[in-house]
Amino acid sequence: MSAEEYKTQGNAAFSAKDYDKAIEYFTKAIEVSSTPNHVLYSNRSACYASLKKYEEALKDAQECVKINPSWAKGYNRVAAAEFGLERLDDAKKSYEKALELDPSNAMAKSGLQAVSDAQLAQNDPTMGMRKIFSDPGLIEKLKTNPKTAELMKDPSLVEKVKKLQTNPAGLSTEMFTDQRLMTVLAAILGIDLGAAPSEPTQASSDNDVEMKDAEPAKPAESAKKSEPEPKVEEPVDDSKAEADKYKAEANALYKQRKFDEAIELYNKAWETHKDITYLNNRAAAEYEKGDYDAAIQTCLKAVDEGRDMRADYKLVAKSFARIGNSYLKKDDLKKACEYFEKSLTEHRTPEVLNKLRSTEKEVKKREAEAYIDKDLAEKARLEGKEYFSAGDWPNAVKAYTEMIKRDPSDVRGYSNRAAALAKLMSFPDAIRDCETAIKLDPGFIRAYIRKANAELAIKEYRKCLDTLTAAREAEVKNKSTANLNEIDSLYQKAMAQRFAPLEGETYEETMARIQKDPEVVQILSDPVMQTILQQAQSNPAALQEHMKNPDVSRKIMTLMAAGIIRTR
Structure with missing residues (x-):
């Protein structure tokens, strides 16, 4: 994959708070990048900071500003890591550097204020903490803050915060026994040491001429796209x-x-x-x-x-x-x-x-x-046939795969591979191959039968019956009867297995389960079928007349297989 694809996956993992996985993706992106990319180091720094691995976060942040010393956000990353390492003087300088590059940078402004508050608390813990915990609505704010809402559901933590409001000097002691207070303090200070990775928002000074990339531009279009972009103000020398x-x-x-x-x-x-x-x-x-x-x-x-x-x-x-x-x-x-x-x-x-x-x-x-070559496709088909006959299913699959690559239009490749996959008990793959073959040639009956067998093997009875119904229709459309016996036999087998008693199940339990089957319930509640069944009770011969309707026939056969209708 490309560095951009790894970066996208890293951003997604960060959003999901899977920081270890995000670090893995950003590391891969860095490794495959042809040139050093400051954004990747910035994003990985954010991941490390989120895991409170501030040494690693600082190392990546420093690499970020080394690559692009004019990017304010890089210094925010440096400052955040330094703040986490309690290097407050260094963090202050880094935030000030970010503001020097981007005076309107909100992250740097809030971070600088947080550093100042932390320095005040460090120099005078009681006075600093008293200011921080002085808000009378603090408890309610923490309960609604997304970062602390879950923590504040614990009454014991709420009680600790209340005590700190009256005696903030006890914070340092409490934090050794309850690490959750660090999260609470960070939320109060308004600082996020692991801000989400993002693309740089630095304005470009590109006053470039755009061009139409895919096709040669018409004169009018070329002129329109050639207009210079707005110029970002900057010092201009002669x-x-x-x-x-x-x-x-x-x-x-x-x-x-x-x-x-x-x-x-x-x-x-x-x-x-x-x-x-x-x-x-x-x-x-x-x-x-x-x-x-x-x-x-x-x-x-x-x-x-x-x-x-x-x-x-x-x-x-x-x-x-x-x-x-x-x-x-x-x-x-x-x-x-x-x-x-x-x-x-x-x-x-x-x-x-x-x-x-x-x-x-x-x-x-x-x-x-x-890669297409029909002669080589036929050679691969014959090789697959030999492997299949010898019971070498894996090599048969390989040979038929080669056949498909050499001639994707030959339905036999998909159908034959499905047969080999079924031998390997890979029924979902076999079904997909059969569906491809049917799509290429709706009249290829063998693919229907192989698909139905695979569906029967995984007990997808309803799908199996639908496949066999489609196979019968295709056979009739082909004006052939060669496969009808096999189709009907498989249909009866699927019906029988669908409503067969489960192991250890009594007759009464089986019938109770069958009568709850969605299709059986739908058939029995159909007014037309109710009329037909009533006629059949007084005149069984009438049932044969109704069986000429394919839809009615399918429903009656379903009821017969379920034991709802019995024949003498």
């Missing part, structure tokens, strides 16, 4: 301003589909100021021009330069995505998948994820089509 002028001119030419002139100006922009946005834009023009090899080389350069200058990971993700799109145009699907995965590792977007899935699907389809 070279940057000059480069942006070149880019603006190039964007106008791009809209007019004058790609060679646009490429020349994007080059000037790059030479004037090193921003990989210009390279990505140049690659967009090369792509639209149809020079996919040039677009690939330009994007690879953008990735290399972007790594060196610590460019926004979204820009790098866009470069990888365009390489993938270019390979897609070159019909090199495996290479396209490779670079779509790299793009998703940098930054997840629905567009690239959908492109990856559809390309992977096409790869599998082509591989399957390239």
Whole structure:
């Protein structure tokens, strides 16, 4: 699996509070990532913090900020771990660093306040705790807080909190005997040391030109998608301003589909100021021009330069995505998948994820089509037949599986494999193979019979009877009688087993159970059937006339098998 898929599973496990499993997934994501990804270390840090493994949480958080020192959330992770290790001065500095990078960061603000309160309590435990526990509505708030509601159902814990409201100095002693108070204190302070993993919310400064990835854009569509995105305000030096002028001119030419002139100006922009946005834009023009090899080389350069200058990971993700799109145009699907995965590792977007899935699907389809060979399919069928005759069921399954791969349109492969699977007692798999065979050829009676036998083996009597009814209809439609005796015999066998006495069951108990059977109850409550049964009591010969109706016949046979109707 790709790093993005492991990350998605890790996030799901974290949401389910399975932190150990989440750590396992995030670790795998880190291992398969082609380049270090700060988000993965941040997410794993949150998992460790949730397990109160603060040393590990701190190590991952520090790695996160090492990879991306401009991401405020990374410093929040560092601070949370330091807070858990009671390194309050360090935690304060880390939260302050987060606010320096993002002054509006709510997590950093609340964390800094929590650190300040903890420092106050540390320096003067009585005064600090008195302030924390001074709220007269504290008990009710804790009962409604999702993090403490379950704990506060314990009267003994409620009593301890009440005592701490009158004597907060006793908190340190109580916490040694009741660890739940740490959770209560954290809830009061409003800090979550294990905040959920999330995607970065840092604004992108990408002023990139978008392009239509799947098909060559029409002039009007290309112009629409080429409009630069809004610019995030940031300090601009003289070279940057000059480069942006070149880019603006190039964007106008791009809209007019004058790609060679646009490429020349994007080059000037790059030479004037090193921003990989210009390279990505140049690659967009090369792509639209149809020079996919040039677009690939330009994007690879953008990735290399972007790594060196610590460019926004979204820009790098866009470069990888365009390489993938270019390979897609070159019909090199495996290479396209490779670079779509790299793009998703940098930054997840629905567009690239959908492109990856559809390309992977096409790869599998082509591989399957390239593998088809009817001659080799027949060879595999004969091998399977030999294994089956010799009682070597596992190898028979393998041979018939090869036959199916070589010729998926031959129903015999599925039906024969179902027979071998049934010998191995793998009845659900046998049923699925038979259903596939029936779907491919509704007139292939052997598949119906094998499916019915498998359903009978697992005591799915109702399904078995329905399958045999369908088999009879298909046989009649084929204008054949070759399989009717076998179908009818199996039908009677299924009926008999369905209503047979259970081990140790008396006749009265059997009849009581049968009369509660949903189908029997439905038949007996049917007004039409009630009329027919009343006629049969006075004129048994009338029953034979009604049996000409297939639906009535099935219901009467069910009642006969159940012992409701007896024949002399």
